Amino acid sequence: MSRAIQDDGLDQEAAGKVPPLPGFFFVAFFLHSEGELMEQRRILVAASHAAGRDFIRQALYKKLPVAALANNVREEKALRKIGVSEVVHVNTSSIKDNAAAPAFPIGRVFIFEASLPLTCRYLQWAAGCSCLAITVVTHARHPEVIYKKLGATYVVRTQTGEVGFLLSRLLE
Known part of the structure; x- marks a missing residue:
């Protein structure tokens, strides 16, 4: 089928002139179920x-739904005190000794820079x-390239540390 015929068919379907394919309803349901996931x-x-x-x-x-990363017991206690029920321990002295990903599915990861x-x-x-995106929040400008090379999807630079606006995207 030529590209022109394909485009014309799509335009007619979008305009409501061609009835949707029977499988369309299945696809819409599948996407809705995935959204719930x-x-x-x-x-x-x-x-x-x-x-x-x-x-x-x-x-x-x-x-x-929030979980937190911690590399010591003191930090875990502080996180649990503010209401975090799931804390994942990461051994930051040896990356090889870390456990696999947690049992729960991970959406977005936010890493607030304490040190490089x-x-x-x-x-x-x-x-x-397996996560959707990794965002690093930093005060400095210089480590952006390093963070991107290590897997950061986004690097947000802030002077005040106020990044609550990032949550509004998660509520949509």
């Missing part, structure tokens, strides 16, 4: 400082997981 995915946040914990509080307030080495370790771990 997406809601079960958790936002995974590495929040080693106050801006990251504020981000988690905002997500919990908006009733979004720690952020790189979290990125290496997250890049090995």
